[in-house]
Amino acid sequence: MTLAGSRDLRRYSRHLLIPEIGLAGQERLASSRALVIGAGGLGAPVLAYLAAAGVGRIGVLDDDSVDESNLQRQILFEHADIGRPKATVAAERLQALNPQITIDALQVRFDASNARDLVRLYDVVIDCSDRFTTRYCASDACSLEKKIEIFAAIFRFDGQVTRFDPDGPCYRCLFPYAPEPGSVPTCAEGGVLGVLPGIVGAWQASEALKALLQIGEPLRGRLLLVDALAARTREVRFARDPDCIRCGDRPTLFDPVDAHDDESTASIAGIAEVAPEELDAALRDALLLDVREPHEAVLGVIPGAVHIPASQLEARMHELDSAKRYIVACRVGVRSRWAIARLRDAGFQRVAHLEGGLLRYAALDAGFEFF
């Protein structure tokens, strides 16, 4: 694609004024391809800025639909989009923003089966996902396909941003071990300041554009830590790990891996799962143990439940009776798994787990007010 003489040059005049970009840089962006994995909190600003900047081809990958609770931060979406596929809606918005570029709406789950084929089609990959399995899979695929990956992850007021390069370091050099399932909350579980993904996603977009333009000092081997509550950033240096199983001196991993530590669906061996539909019947001879934190009560409570927050469980274990049967529940079924593991360590035999948490149970019953 050539932009010289095009009527669309005016759109990019503020880029053309910068010596580091200019017409050559803008043409480079027009012939570049970027894959954005996840059209959520981070994905929204990344997608909008890449489209506005004139990146010629943008893949929008997300298999989810717009939920009302997304609208507090996912600024590509509007109220009327609730229930519609995120990839489709995002593609519409980006195309309207910039009709000169091509958008690939990819309504699929990014996993080991398609990772390398998808990544191969683009020049840079921006990881805006919210699952550890996807993060390892994306990093593996980028390392194997020799693509630059711009990484970010967020929690409440905090963000992490960095760049992984084909010759390392990769995500496995930084975090070789996925956290214990249930120990690290997603936005749905732990909450997030609405503007935080905007700040962190804008950093990602900037690094992606720099990578495509080959300008500036890349955020490589540096983990940028953003603390919005303190209005402070820090940096931690890290290098390729010679022992990394993917990009180390003697790699043993030659295919992307997505199968381990699935934080939302991992089951605990020998623990009975109670489906949300079965909860009312099951509670006839069991107690509901609600392990959410005290401030979450405003989001809805089940009458008669025993309430011990997960953070206090070990100290307050004595308040429970190991002869009784407990069905352990939290918001989405992540902390409750952690709580069950602790209860089992303490000798509780009669514990069951509410599958999908109170959120799934609430979806069944209009009478139970829960957010």
Next chain:
Amino acid sequence: MPVVRLVAFARLRELFGERREIALPEGAKVGDLWDTLLREEPHASALARGLRFARNGALCGAETALCEGDEISLLPPFGGG
């Protein structure tokens, strides 16, 4: 008794505070600092597996020796996106 400054992020900051100083026995390593913190908050052990440490702004292992005045960061992986 080297005194180090702890910098924790996300959930670990909620548990251990913003920036605090901790005195450790002579010869203590980064892993010993973590063990000391776990005695304060045993349930933080759930965060141990994914956790990384940094000493004075550079990623380091649990075997790294602590020196007077070191700034030690506790870096958990974040889940949200």
